[in-house]
Amino acid sequence: MKISREDVMKVAALANLELTDAEVETYRGQLDDILTYIDKLNEIDTSNVEPMAQVLAASADDSALREDAVVRSDVIAEVLRGAPDPAPPYFRVPRVIEK
Amino acid sequence: MVYYATLMAKVTQDATGILPEIMAGYEPVIGLEVHVQLKTATKAFCACSTRFGDPPNSNTCPVCLGLPGALPVLNKRALELGIRAALAIHLNVQETSRFARKNYFYPDLPKGYQISMYELPLATAGWLEIEHDGQTKRIGITRLHLEDDAAKNLHEGFADSAEKSYVDYNRGGTPLAEIVSEPDLRSPAEAYAYLTALKQVLLYTEVSDCNMEEGSLRCDANISVRRRGAEKFGTKAEVKNLNSFRYLQRALEYEIERQITVLESGGKITQETRLWNVAAGRTEPMRSKEFAHDYRYFPEPDLLPVRVSAAWRDEIASAMPELPEAKRRRFVRDFSITPYDAEVLASTRALAGYFEGVVRAGAPAKPAANWIQVELLRQLNDAGKEITESPVPPAELAALVAKVESGAINAATGKKVFARMFETGKPAAEIIAAEGFGQISDTGEIERLCREVIEKNPENAAKYRAGNEGVFKFFVGQVMRASRGQANPQAVNDTLKRLLS
Numbered sequence: 103m104k105i106s107r108e109d110v111m112k113v114a115a116l117a118n119l120e121l122t123d124a125e126v127e128t129y130r131g132q133l134d135d136i137l138t139y140i141d142k143l144n145e146i147d148t149s150n151v152e153p154m155a156q157v158l159a160a161s162a163d164d165s166a167l168r169e170d171a172v173v174r175s176d177v178i179a180e181v182l183r184g185a186p187d188p189a190p191p192y193f194r195v196p197r198v199i200e201k
Numbered sequence: 202m203v204y205y206a207t208l209m210a211k212v213t214q215d216a217t218g219i220l221p222e223i224m225a226g227y228e229p230v231i232g233l234e235v236h237v238q239l240k241t242a243t244k245a246f247c248a249c250s251t252r253f254g255d256p257p258n259s260n261t262c263p264v265c266l267g268l269p270g271a272l273p274v275l276n277k278r279a280l281e282l283g284i285r286a287a288l289a290i291h292l293n294v295q296e297t298s299r300f301a302r303k304n305y306f307y308p309d310l311p312k313g314y315q316i317s318m319y320e321l322p323l324a325t326a327g328w329l330e331i332e333h334d335g336q337t338k339r340i341g342i343t344r345l346h347l348e349d350d351a352a353k354n355l356h357e358g359f360a361d362s363a364e365k366s367y368v369d370y371n372r373g374g375t376p377l378a379e380i381v382s383e384p385d386l387r388s389p390a391e392a393y394a395y396l397t398a399l400k401q402v403l404l405y406t407e408v409s410d411c412n413m414e415e416g417s418l419r420c421d422a423n424i425s426v427r428r429r430g431a432e433k434f435g436t437k438a439e440v441k442n443l444n445s446f447r448y449l450q451r452a453l454e455y456e457i458e459r460q461i462t463v464l465e466s467g468g469k470i471t472q473e474t475r476l477w478n479v480a481a482g483r484t485e486p487m488r489s490k491e492f493a494h495d496y497r498y499f500p501e502p503d504l505l506p507v508r509v510s511a512a513w514r515d516e517i518a519s520a521m522p523e524l525p526e527a528k529r530r531r532f533v534r535d536f537s538i539t540p541y542d543a544e545v546l547a548s549t550r551a552l553a554g555y556f557e558g559v560v561r562a563g564a565p566a567k568p569a570a571n572w573i574q575v576e577l578l579r580q581l582n583d584a585g586k587e588i589t590e591s592p593v594p595p596a597e598l599a600a601l602v603a604k605v606e607s608g609a610i611n612a613a614t615g616k617k618v619f620a621r622m623f624e625t626g627k628p629a630a631e632i633i634a635a636e637g638f639g640q641i642s643d644t645g646e647i648e649r650l651c652r653e654v655i656e657k658n659p660e661n662a663a664k665y666r667a668g669n670e671g672v673f674k675f676f677v678g679q680v681m682r683a684s685r686g687q688a689n690p691q692a693v694n695d696t697l698k699r700l701l702s
Contacts, residue, residue, distance in 0.1 A: 118306055155502070156506060166274070166504075167275050168274040168276055169278075170241050171242065172248055172249070173249075175263070181268070191257040191259070191369075194368070198308055
């Protein structure tokens with residue numbers, strides 16, 4: 103077994119998910135299958151391969167960079183309309199304060 | 202100072218007032234993490250304006266609001282400023298660095314993660330020199346990395362603030378550089394000196410406006426204490442919310458005493474994050490965030506690795522202005538002023554430029570340094586003006602210094618003339634001519650000159666006293682010559698008559 107119920111509950115908490123006991127077991131099984139499959143990939147010798155985090159390669163020129171020029175977007179009214187509890191011009195959320 | 206003393210008394214009281222000799226048995230170990238807002242027109246990964254004070258949420262777009270499918274693109278200027286800051290503090294700029302996602306949930310973070318750098322920061326292993334207690338100390342800098350800022354949560358000022366928080370995403374996505382020092386600082390005063398030196402460099406290089414009120418420069422501290430002579434570091438606490446120089450020093454002083462108190466009473470330091478409570482004047486543990494440090498960093502898949510070519514790096518380095526350390530050294534070497542004077546005069550680029558302007562206009566460096574530090578800075582301070590707003594331009598201060606140095610006017614008169622120059626913005630020569638400052642009207646000074654001339658010419662004095670009024674003109678002439686023509690003639694006449702009668 104690659105992953106315990108505790109692991110699943112911790113990952114769920116980090117993702118702000120509430121799971122029932124049955125769901126914890128379901129996901130534990132599924133995640134276990136995924137990790138077992140990953141183990142298969144680990145059988146390949148990659149000692150001489152540079153780890154890849156990105157399928158694209160940065161080009162020599164600066165094409166991946168943007169010039170520092172303002173472009174106005176003006177989507178805010180529409181976005182606020184889609185917010186759960188808008189108080190234009192603000193977004194409003196349940197009180198959060200770290201003291 | 203009084204205010205500070207009162208605050209310290211309070212801190213001591215709160216932390217059970219530990220004895221100084223016990224305090225002395227411990228050594229604080231401090232490292233600082235400084236977040237500085239880069240002076241760009243737009244955000245780190247989108248084209249929204251970074252202007253401070255705009256209407257809430259007006260500078261937002263799908264990227265900085267974290268809408269699904271929106272893709273970040275790095276601001277070239279932000280990267281350039283990061284490289285410039287890195288070079289100024291002697292860091293090695295990496296050819297390849299990489300953004301990573303730092304995951305946590307908070308309303309000020311709409312994406313659910315901050316784009317930061319983790320295992321491949323932009324630059325590593327540098328240093329900054331600080332001046333403290335007349336000593337120069339080199340403080341190691343671990344790394345500099347780029348990241349985007351969080352938005353601003355508003356917890357007060359609304360009718361329903363007891364239950365609700367409001368969010369303004371204008372600041373969200375603003376480019377920051379985080380500069381992490383080595384744990385090389387050994388006292389709150391050294392931490393203060395480090396932050397001062399760092400701010401100075403960032404201002405010199407125009408990387409940031411370092412406006413602490415607007416949050417452009419923020420500071421967190423890692424702090425532990427250990428027995429003097431011990432090799433191993435103690436358990437550290439991270440203190441956040443140190444957003445002014447005064448808070449930094451006070452919070453560190455408080456935290457050092459707190460930790461020593463815990464250890465002395467047989468307790469252990471908990472590794473935790475604490476917040477500086479400004480109102481209470483103490484550090485307090487953050488309400489436990491169980492997963493606070495489980496950020497699950499992973500490479501940001503939406504951004505390419507950052508490549509900085511040697512050519513670009515060198516181009517940025519060659520455009521670097523002269524830095525404070527170099528300027529101070531040059532001032533001492535070329536102008537023979539004291540290291541202290543050099544430190545004051547090089548404290549900002551504008552002040553240093555003013556000083557050099559005065560010297561360039563012909564004033565000798567030492568008196569120029571004195572006039573700037575004593576008269577000009579005082580007048581500017583009283584008027585609440587910056588050096589760039591000085592009503593007296595460098596060439597005119599130089600002209601005044603020349604008058605005083607040549608003896609055309611004395612120092613006391615020079616100060617009066619300077620005050621009028623500052624008030625009116627008129628040239629020194631004009632004020633001296635128009636307001637009679639060129640004349641010596643000081644009766645004490647005139648009497649001294651008259652007595653000297655009489656003592657040197659006893660025969661003529663005797664002749665005058667014997668009734669030869671013709672020699673009186675001789676005396677007047679001698680006194681006027683001794684005063685380089687500046688004595689008030691009427692006062693000379695009166696004084697001579699009195700002394701010769």
